[in-house]
Structure formats: C-alpha cells, structure tokens
Amino acid sequence: MLKCWQANIDVQFVLDPYSCASYIVSYISKGQRGMSNLMYRASQEAKENNMDLKHQMRHISNQFLTHVEVSAQEAAYFVLQLPMRRSSRSFFLFLNTGPPSERITLLKSVAKLEEMSSTSTNIEADNVVKRYQRRPKELLKLCLADYASWYDVSYSKKEQARNRCLIEQVESYNGDQNTFDDNMNTEFMPENLHAEENDRSEGLTLSEKYGCFDPGRPEQYDVGLDIGITRKQIGDDDCLMKMPDNDYRELVRNLNDEQKRYFYHVLHWFKIKDEPVYNFLSGGAGVGKSVLIRAIYQGLLRILNMAPGSNPDDVKVLLCAPTGKAAHNIGGNTIHSTFCIPVSRGYSYKPLAMEQLNTYRLKYKNLKVVIIDEISMVGCKMFNFVIGKLQEIMGNNRQFGGVSLIAVGELYQLKPVMDSWIFHNTATEYGDLAANLWQDNFSLYELKTIMRQKGDREFAELLNRLREGHHTHSDIDTLKSRVVETESGSLSSMPHLFTTCAEVDTFNKYVFSQTSSKSDTIECIDSVTGDLSETLHDDALQRVPNDPSKTMGLYKNLKIAEGLQIKINFNINIEDG
Numbered sequence: 088m089l090k091c092w093q094a095n096i097d098v099q100f101v102l103d104p105y106s107c108a109s110y111i112v113s114y115i116s117k118g119q120r121g122m123s124n125l126m127y128r129a130s131q132e133a134k135e136n137n138m139d140l141k142h143q144m145r146h147i148s149n150q151f152l153t154h155v156e157v158s159a160q161e162a163a164y165f166v167l168q169l170p171m172r173r174s175s176r177s178f179f180l181f182l183n184t185g186p187p188s189e190r191i192t193l194l195k196s197v198a199k200l201e202e203m204s205s206t207s208t209n210i211e212a213d214n215v216v217k218r219y220q221r222r223p224k225e226l227l228k229l230c231l232a233d234y235a236s237w238y239d240v241s242y243s244k245k246e247q248a249r250n251r252c253l254i255e256q257v258e259s260y261n262g263d264q265n266t267f268d269d270n271m272n273t274e275f276m277p278e279n280l281h282a283e284e285n286d287r288s289e290g291l292t293l294s295e296k297y298g299c300f301d302p303g304r305p306e307q308y309d310v311g312l313d314i315g316i317t318r319k320q321i322g323d324d325d326c327l328m329k330m331p332d333n334d335y336r337e338l339v340r341n342l343n344d345e346q347k348r349y350f351y352h353v354l355h356w357f358k359i360k361d362e363p364v365y366n367f368l369s370g371g372a373g374v375g376k377s378v379l380i381r382a383i384y385q386g387l388l389r390i391l392n393m394a395p396g397s398n399p400d401d402v403k404v405l406l407c408a409p410t411g412k413a414a415h416n417i418g419g420n421t422i423h424s425t426f427c428i429p430v431s432r433g434y435s436y437k438p439l440a441m442e443q444l445n446t447y448r449l450k451y452k453n454l455k456v457v458i459i460d461e462i463s464m465v466g467c468k469m470f471n472f473v474i475g476k477l478q479e480i481m482g483n484n485r486q487f488g489g490v491s492l493i494a495v496g497e498l499y500q501l502k503p504v505m506d507s508w509i510f511h512n513t514a515t516e517y518g519d520l521a522a523n524l525w526q527d528n529f530s531l532y533e534l535k536t537i538m539r540q541k542g543d544r545e546f547a548e549l550l551n552r553l554r555e556g557h558h559t560h561s562d563i564d565t566l567k568s569r570v571v572e573t574e575s576g577s578l579s580s581m582p583h584l585f586t587t588c589a590e591v592d593t594f595n596k597y598v599f600s601q602t603s604s605k606s607d608t609i610e611c612i613d614s615v616t617g618d619l620s621e622t623l624h625d626d627a628l629q630r631v632p633n634d635p636s637k638t639m640g641l642y643k644n645l646k647i648a649e650g651l652q653i654k655i656n657f658n659i660n661i662e663d664g
C-alpha cells in the first residue's frame with residue numbers, strides 16, 4: 088500500500104497490526120478542509136450556472152481532480168518552482184541539529200587519523216554542519232536548512248557536484264523553539280566560522296564548489312506534477328466549431344472533382360459503416376488538402392451528430408497537427424496538447440495520470456475520427472505515441488483504440504526531426520518484429536490538381552514534376568531563368584528562402600551593412616531569477632551563450648535600421664512549450 092502511495096517511508100517497529108493499518112488509512116484519508124470548501128463552492132457554481140446534471144458532475148469532478156490542498160511549505164516550493172519530487176526521491180538528508188554534546192559524528196578515515204599528531208583532538212570527519220560553519224561570506228545570511236538544501240561540496244574535480252534540493256529532517260526539535268534557537272546561536276553564528284584550509288578543495292568552479300544551480304540545464308521540470316496538478320485543464324473549447332450551414336454548402340460546392348470524390352467517400356463510409364477507416368490523403372503543395380480537411384471535418388460533424396441518441400456536445404472528430412502553425416492553419420490543436428503528450432520528455436512513454444485519464448475518457452468517449460495534418464512531420468516514434476494514447480484513452484487494445492484515422496500530408500519532404508519516417512519500423516532492437524501499423528493499414532488517396540497555381544498550369548505541372556523528381560532539363564532552365572543576383576543592394580525587400588539559420592544571419596548582416604539609413608543596436612538584458620548569491624548570479628549571467636541557436640533564437644544584440652523590416656515572433660499559446 089505504501090509503495091502504491093509513493094510516500095516517503097518512515098520505518099518504525101509497530102507491534103500492533105491494527106494500529107498500523109489504522110495509521111495508514113487515516114494518513115491517506117486525512118481531512119482536507121480546504122477541499123471540502125472547494126467542493127462546496129464548485130457545486131454552488133454548478134447549480135448557479137444552470138448546467139444539466141452531467142455537466143454539473145463534470146464541473147465538480149474537474150475541480151476535484153485539478154485541485155489539491157497543500158501545506159504552506161509545499162505552496163512555497165510550488166510558487167518558487169523548486170523541484171520537490173525529483174529532489175526528495177533522489178536524496179534525503181538527515182540533519183542532526185541536537186545539542187553539540189549529543190550529536191553523533193563520524194571519525195576521520197584511518198589513513199587521515201594516522202597522519203595526525205597523537206595529541207590532536209580534531210578527529211571528527213567533515214559534515215554539513217561544519218561546512219555550514221565555515222561557509223563563504225556570500226552565504227552568511229543562509230540558515231542551515233537552506234544551506235543543506237541548496238549546496239553541496241565537491242572534494243575533487245572528478246567528483247561532480249550533485250544537483251539536489253533536499254528535504255531536511257530536523258532531529259531534536261521537539262517543539263521547544265528556545266532550545267532549538269540556543270543550539271543554532273551557539274553553533275552556527277558567523278563569528279564561529281573557521282576556515283579549515285586543508286579541507287577546502289582547490290581549483291573548483293563556483294558551481295562545483297557550492298552550488299547546484301546550473302543555468303545550462305536543458306531539461307524542463309514540470310513542478311505541477313509534484314503536487315498533482317496537471318498543466319492543462321481540459322476545456323470544452325478545443326476545436327473548430329460547426330460552421331453555418333450556408334458556408335458549409337458553399338465550401339463543398341467549391342471543391343474540385345478530386346476533392347469531392349474523397350469528401351463523399353469519407354462521408355459515405357461513416358454513413359453506412361461502423362468500422363474504422365485508415366486513410367492517407369496525400370498530394371503536393373497547394374492541391375487543396377487543408378481546404379478538404381475543413382470540409383470533411385464539417386461534414387463529419389453533421390453526419391455523426393445525426394446518429395440516434397448522439398449528444399452534439401461530445402467530441403467526435405479531432406483535428407490536429409504536429410506544430411502550432413500547422414494546427415492553427417486547420418483550426419485544430421497540436422498533437423501534443425490533443426493527447427496530453429509532454430513536450431520536454433522525449434519519447435519515453437508515460438501513461439496518463441488517473442485524473443487526466445478520467446477527464447480524457449469522459450471527453451473523448453464518443454470520439455470517432457482523428458484527422459492529423461502535416462503527417463510528414465510525424466515520425467514513427469510520435470505515431471506510436473499517438474496510438475498508445477488512443478488505446479489508453481479509449482480503454483481498449485484495438486488498433487488506434489478503434490478510432491478512425493485520416494492522415495493528411497505529403498511524404499516527399501524532409502525527415503521528421505529526431506525521428507524516423509512514419510513508414511519505417513521503430514529503430515529499436517525488436518522494432519523489426521513489430522507490425523508496422525502505417526504500412527499495414529493505411530490506403531492512399533492522392534490529390535493531383537494544384538489549386539494554388541491554378542491560373543498558371545505550366546508552372547503547376549513543373550512543380551508536380553519537381554516534387555516527384557521527374558523534372559526535365561527544360562524545367563531546370565525555366566527555374567534558372569528566374570535567378571537574380573543576390574549582390575544587388577535593392578534585394579532586401581524581396582522575400583528570400585534559405586535552408587539554414589547561418590545563411591539567414593549572413594544575409595541579414597549583409598543587408599544591414601549596405602543600409603545608409605539611421606541604425607542602432609539594441610542590447611538584450613538577461614536577468615537571473617531566484618534568491619542567489621551575487622557571485623552565483625554573475626556566474627549564471629556569464630554563462631548565457633552568445634549564440635542564438637542556443638538561446639531559442641534570441642539574439643544578444645539586435646540590429647535595427649530605419650526602413651529595414653524586423654520580424655517579431657510572439658508565442659500566443661505557450662501550453663505546448
């Protein structure tokens with residue numbers, strides 16, 4: 088039971104099994120007055136908002152599942168974003184802060200003892216309390232608990248300073264604040280500091296020596312999981328809504344023949360069949376895939392909601408895409424947010440927490456179709472993730488959880504980032520033994536008529552040939568006839584396409600150097616948050632790299648000039664990282 092509860096385990100002999108059981112049960116179900124108040128408020132709100140019974144229950148259960156009562160200490164950890172979970176499990180430190188005469192300390196090693204003179208009484212090994220006594224002046228204001236939590240000493244260059252934040256247990260503090268304060272005063276006041284030079288390590292960096300703060304740590308830590316609050320509360324407003332009937336009719340009427348054929352094929356399938364469909368809708372750039380997705384989504388909403396007993400509020404079709412831009416283009420959500428896939432944890436699969444699973448199951452219980460656009464950016468690992476999440480949410484082991492999947496995109500593109508092609512097997516030892524669900528299930532529908540350049544048939548055909556690698560010499564000559572000299576200073580207003588950021592930088596520098604208008608440089612101001620000593624603070628600032636590829640595209644110096652355009656990207660939704 089304790090293992091399931093994943094609590095800190097405090098081992099003691101308990102002679103009466105009944106008291107053991109009653110202790111654990113009362114610990115698990117200990118009263119949470121704050122939660123009762125919250126539940127009371129939630130039920131009041133549900134009643135006042137005139138919801139039907141199902142929505143009242145959903146509202147109350149969502150409040151219950153997404154709130155948790157925490158102690159003041161936990162709240163402080165949460166607000167300060169301190170990594171509680173990782174730290175408390177990786178390290179648990181016992182601090183003996185009883186009176187000095189009662190403290191147990193370890194002896195120095197035999198080798199060290201033998202080196203000492205026989206009259207020396209300095210036989211105790213070093214420990215955190217001693218280190219605290221001789222801490223550097225930058226840390227004078229720290230109390231022992233904070234010092235022990237935040238700092239560790241590395242005695243040799245090889246030994247890495249451990250990143251840790253500890254849960255400290257203070258022994259001997261039995262509620263008598265005066266005794267506790269006396270001990271602290273006599274032992275830990277700054278005037279008692281003795282620097283023991285021979286115990287100090289030499290040549291270590293500051294962070295090796297004292298600190299756990301590593302500004303270069305790339306991994307993100309989701310502190311919400313520590314206290315059981317998931318990052319996203321699942322709302323009801325996720326997808327593109329039903330469009331007015333007139334607009335829908337207009338949209339369908341304007342589809343070209345190819346588009347209409349696939350559109351009616353899908354609608355017909357869901358009208359007459361009850362089994363899932365797995366399609367890959369492909370076609371080169373500008374053939375109208377996104378337009379067709381929008382029409383299919385609207386058509387499916389209408390058909391699926393016509394089924395007897397169907398509730399129009401239930402989510403039946405999901406529209407998603409691997410990136411925010413692609414998702415926005417079709418009015419859907421990213422795959423990550425749709426299936427609650429954490430952005431920062433690579434591809435190691437983690438099942439949903441119970442409360443998330445519960446909410447997702449309630450929300451997607453009548454899910455019939457998932458449409459994924461820009462499937463070329465979805466690699467094999469990500470695809471497996473989606474399959475796993477669908478099975479988990481739908482609560483079965485059927486392929487794709489028994490839900491239909493329409494993948495849309497163009498596979499004549501670059502390989503997915505950090506992943507293999509969707510049609511390849513997973514690159515693990517046993518990957519070849521697993522069935523390839525993409526190859527085994529998906530049938531291809533291809534759109535061929537380019538709609539984006541429909542006024543220029545010749546160019547559209549050239550693009551199609553280029554896409555498949557069947558371009559002719561005359562195609563290349565046609566493209567080359569459009570080549571213009573980049574050296575010309577007047578080019579800056581034209582859109583340029585480059586394949587790497589380095590080329591973009593070089594070009595921007597060139598354009599900037601050519602401008603004769605008034606210019607200036609804006610220097611970025613970095614700041615370090617958190618209560619750190621001045622030295623660590625400066626150290627952290629010095630470590631910020633002057634390389635935009637390592638700072639998520641943020642430049643140290645931004646050059647501006649009158650008349651030159653600057654593109655500013657602004658992340659309007661940071662849910663997905």
Ligand SMILES: Nc1ncnc2c1ncn2[C@@H]1O[C@H](COP(=O)(O)OP(=O)(O)OP(=O)(O)O)[C@@H](O)[C@H]1O
Nearest residue numbers: 341342343371372373374375376377378379538539
């Ligand atoms: N049936 C149609 N009638 C008129 N215009 C259309 C039609 N279908 C698509 N278009 C237009 O063609 C252009 C490209 O369409 P869309 O963006 O849907 O193509 P796509 O295949 O998704 O392109 P990409 O692969 O580049 O994302 C858009 O301007 C769209 O309005």
